[in-house]
Amino acid sequence: MRTEQLVRTFVEFYEERGHRRITGSTLLPPPGDPVLFTTSGMHPLTPYLKGRPHPLGRRLVNVQRCLRTTDLDEVGDTTHLTVFEMLGTWSLGDYEGPASLEWGYELLTEGLGVDPGLLHATVFGGDERTGPDTASLELWQGLGVPVEPTAEDNWWPNGSEGTVGPCGPDSEIFLWSGDGPPQSTPTRDNRWVEVWNHVTMTHHRLGDGSLVPLPQRNVDTGLGLERLASLLQGKPSVFACDLFDPWRRLVPALWELDEPSLRLVCDHLRSAVVILGDGVRPANTGRGYVLRRLVRRVLTALRRDDPSRSIGDLPEELVRHTLDHFRQETREMRPEFVLRMLRKEEDRFGRLLERGRQVLARARFQGPLSEEDFHYLHDTHGLPRELITSLREG
Numbered sequence: 212m213r214t215e216q217l218v219r220t221f222v223e224f225y226e227e228r229g230h231r232r233i234t235g236s237t238l239l240p241p242p243g244d245p246v247l248f249t250t251s252g253m254h255p256l257t258p259y260l261k262g263r264p265h266p267l268g269r270r271l272v273n274v275q276r277c278l279r280t281t282d283l284d285e286v287g288d289t290t291h292l293t294v295f296e297m298l299g300t301w302s303l304g305d306y307e308g309p310a311s312l313e314w315g316y317e318l319l320t321e322g323l324g325v326d327p328g329l330l331h332a333t334v335f336g337g338d339e340r341t342g343p344d345t346a347s348l349e350l351w352q353g354l355g356v357p358v359e360p361t362a363e364d365n366w367w368p369n370g371s372e373g374t375v376g377p378c379g380p381d382s383e384i385f386l387w388s389g390d391g392p393p394q395s396t397p398t399r400d401n402r403w404v405e406v407w408n409h410v411t412m413t414h415h416r417l418g419d420g421s422l423v424p425l426p427q428r429n430v431d432t433g434l435g436l437e438r439l440a441s442l443l444q445g446k447p448s449v450f451a452c453d454l455f456d457p458w459r460r461l462v463p464a465l466w467e468l469d470e471p472s473l474r475l476v477c478d479h480l481r482s483a484v485v486i487l488g489d490g491v492r493p494a495n496t497g498r499g500y501v502l503r504r505l506v507r508r509v510l511t512a513l514r515r516d517d518p519s520r521s522i523g524d525l526p527e528e529l530v531r532h533t534l535d536h537f538r539q540e541t542r543e544m545r546p547e548f549v550l551r552m553l554r555k556e557e558d559r560f561g562r563l564l565e566r567g568r569q570v571l572a573r574a575r576f577q578g579p580l581s582e583e584d585f586h587y588l589h590d591t592h593g594l595p596r597e598l599i600t601s602l603r604e605g
């Protein structure tokens with residue numbers, strides 16, 4: 212099943228069940244939002260999860276492009292992308308978590324043809340603050356899907372204690388990606404790949420970590436499009452799904468790279484195109500710096516083996532394919548314009564490297580560098596710490 216068909220099947224399934232499609236798309240969060248980029252489908256919906264009535268009603272569905280830089284060092288493995296798409300559904304104070312899970316199961320097995328024997332679920336097993344999610348546990352047991360209760364892994368958002376905002380217990384659906392029959396459980400075997408998270412948003416977490424019940428119980432689900440597409444297509448990684456076909460055809464023909472570097476280069480360049488397509492320009496702070504960092508990471512990977520490699524050689528077809536997929540091409544946002552900006556950024560990086568080499572060759576910087584040196588190099592010569600370190604290592 213091609214990605215486009217997967218998206219269509221998903222959206223239609225939920226529209227048939229009373230959900231209205233919202234046109235979430237840009238990576239830029241709404242004005243006033245403190246985060247740099249949209250990191251999940253629910254992000255732009257925060258006010259409605261907190262109780263404000265949504266103009267389209269209580270059942271919503273969408274396709275949202277997201278950007279996560281927390282996983283930057285994991286890009287290159289088989290499941291992480293910097294820019295990815297999330298298919299999402301919401302119940303704003305309408306149906307409950309188990310109803311959402313039941314539809315999820317129906318869509319995966321009947322709509323998308325997933326073998327039910329390859330599924331595993333996890334549910335919230337309870338902790339000192341909140342009781343276990345027995346309703347979801349019983350739902351999975353009734354459907355005959357193996358289910359594992361956990362505490363930390365099944366509270367969203369997890370892993371970031373400082374996070375403020377809507378939160379609650381979740382139930383995650385995993386698909387077996389191994390060769391033989393499924394084994395073990397999702398927390399013990401990473402061949403179980405998480406594809407769909409169903410969160411029952413019950414609380415709002417405050418800055419001091421305390422939980423306040425939300426005025427309504429919501430359900431927020433997010434399905435990683437490229438992950439599911441690659442599994443449905445029987446591919447070993449997200450980089451092998453149909454969305455990356457032109458990248459896998461054209462990039463290795465241009466630059467000879469090992470597999471992890473090839474993945475990094477494709478991921479970061481594709482992400483840079485999407486960020487540019489959403490109107491961000493390279494800068495030394497904020498969103499523009501995320502873009503700049505991605506381009507510099509590509510250049511560092513490319514030049515490691517051959518300093519003459521240039522982003523300027525990137526075929527326009529790849530930029531067009533990406534802008535097309537994300538529906539970003541306009542009269543102003545044309546592939547040649549995006550390529551020109553990438554080239555300009557490359558030139559700038561080249562000049563910075565040159566300056567960096569000259570400055571770092573001075574006797575003063577031959578030994579270990581102090582914090583004061585790093586500040587001086589940054590403030591006077593515009594050399595970021597990352598770059599200084601890599602120049603000294605190189």
Ligand code: SER
Nearest residue numbers: 251253408431432433
């Ligand atoms: N908010 C949840 C997630 O990002 C589900 O959309 O995983």
